Amino acid sequence: MANLTEQSSSLTFTSSSYVSNGSSAATVEVGNSLEVVSLSRLSCNLERLLIESDFDCSDAEIIIDGTAIGIHRCILAARSKFFHELFSRDTAAAGEKKGEVGKPRYEMSDLxxxxxxxxxxxxxxxxxxxxxxxxxxxxxxxxxxxxxxxxxxxxxxxxxxxxxxxxxxxxxxxxxxxxxxxxxxxxxxxxxxxxxxxxxxxxxxxxxxxxxxxxxxxxxxxxxxxxxxxxxxxxxxxxxxxxxxxxxQPNDYDASKLDPIYEKRIRRIHRALDSDDVELVKLLLNESGITLDDAYALHYAAAYCDSKVVAEILDMGLANVNLKNDRGYTPLHIAAMRREPAVIVSLLTKGASALETTADGQSAVSICRRLTRAKDYYAKTEQGQESNKDRLCIDILEREIRRNPLAGDKAVASPLLAGDLHMKLLYLENRVAFARLFFPSEAKLAMEIAQAEATTEFAGLSASRSASNLREVDLNETPSTQNKRLHSRVEALMKTVELGRRYFPHCSEVLDKFMEDDLPDLFYLQKGTPDEQRIKRMRFCELKDDVRKAFSKDKAESGGRSGFSSSSSSSSSFKGDLKKQKAARK
The missing domain is CATH 3.30.710 (Potassium Channel Kv1.1; Chain A)
Incomplete structure (x- = not known):
């Protein structure tokens, strides 16, 4: 290619000395055309280094969000002074370090x-x-x-x-x-x-x-x-x-909000929220006479604080969950802008309205949609992966809009719950465990909102899973303390199940039926006569099909665009997990 360029340049120079002006112009045009063709081919050939795996001869990598992108240092150094200096320094340093294996790697966050x-x-x-x-x-x-x-x-x-x-x-x-x-x-x-x-x-x-x-x-x-x-x-x-x-705009602001003392008190409340210190917030409210709504504390927490802090502020019962700030935004609108599912669900469970709109007519779900890339929303979630948070927020809000507000939340209804506390715990632990198996990301969210992870898992279940998970028994624990601890766990699991019913009603029905009718038999797939084993395996396959169908119904009710892909919710290793649960019952 270089020879072709040199020939065209030589041809142009010679022709200009010995031929007429018309011929010279034509020769120049031919030379320019050859140069354009040559540069175009060069561009295409270099692009192949990026897009075709067969041409991967990269000598370094840049890491972005855990993904390695191969680069060719000679090209980047020739095109960018930054990379030229970077690679020159690294080459000099590498001369002092012999025997290193692998390509040099650079984190984009460092660059x-x-x-x-x-x-x-x-x-x-x-x-x-x-x-x-x-x-x-x-x-x-x-x-x-x-x-x-x-x-x-x-x-x-x-x-x-x-x-x-x-x-x-x-x-x-x-x-x-x-x-x-x-x-x-x-x-x-x-x-x-x-x-x-x-x-x-x-x-x-x-x-x-x-x-x-x-x-x-x-x-x-x-x-x-x-x-x-x-x-x-x-x-x-x-x-x-x-x-x-x-x-x-000297007169456009509320004078009270420009009062230094008033502003200082509000800032102290915000700083307490930044420190996750809700007890200090309570003290400041009592001392200052300022309310949570005066400080727009729930808006602030929804924007900048941990989801647990938001839940604690809501549990105080002192904030208007649908209060609009000066811009016409409710805390739910702020949470939608942040796109944190746990904060959104906390607000919804405390009565936040998903139908409220901003001054320009934006609802919480439309805010989420405007902030979510098509790539993230429509991407397939691989089996066992968590759902994309942006997509999860949209689906939660759409489910809330379509939910019948007069229906209310069903209580957990099961014959197994009519017994004593230990039976209730065993039922709920199993039910939530299977929800986590079917819908890992969604169950995790429900447990986080219900604070189920903060309570101690029932020893009867955890101890039987593996010896390494055996919870030590506190022999000094009084019966009343033990009873309080178990009741706390029941309440957290009950809330987890209720959240599942609220946002995934059809899947919850399948789980209910499985727990009531099929759980004992399917734990022992290898027991019984050959005919009984065959029937159990058939029922096991039907169960997986029931889950997929229920999941499709929930997706359809969310507008056919649910972010909870069936591939992430149904596990190909479900049978193996059932065997583990089977061992847990022995």
């Missing part, structure tokens, strides 16, 4: 410490370095799952360009920095102000003054509260935003 660059964005960036051509953003990584969205300024679209900007700036590719700055400038006035914050942060980290100034003006004109600004934006920018607000 770009000021921001996040995802796999999809990095592959587009890497393709440009190899080929000189910038690919379009893959739709599955740059569009949301809101059917009403034009995808011109939703969070996935904005975030994809933000990630490309972080990569371009950190790796010092100036032409891409200029290009993506123009794209982000177009987003600033169209995107929601919450998404503008991510643009502002990348502008600040990349020292892009024009983009930063435009973002600051947009945020200053918005109704974002000072607490949000101070939690998410560097203080020097916050001060600039406040200065603009004070000069242009």
């Amino acid at each position: 770009v410490p000021s921001g996040r660059v995802g796999k999809e964005a990095f592959m587009v960036f890497l393709s440009y370095l190899y080929t000189g051509k910038l690919k379009a953003a893959p739709p599955e990584a740059s569009t949301c799952v809101d059917a009403m969205c034009a995808h011109d300024a939703c969070w996935p679209a904005v975030n994809f360009v933000v990630e490309l900007m972080y990569a371009s700036s950190a790796f010092q590719i100036s032409e891409l920095v200029s290009l993506f700055q123009r794209r982000l400038l177009n987003f600033v006035d169209k995107a929601l102000v919450e998404d503008v914050i991510s643009i502002l942060l990348v502008a600040f980290c990349s020292k892009l003054s024009q983009l930063q100034s435009h973002c600051v003006q947009r945020v200053a004109r918005s109704d974002l509260d000072n607490v949000t600004l101070e939690k998410e934006i560097p203080m020097e920018i916050v001060d600039e935003i406040k200065l603009i607000r004070n000069s242009t």
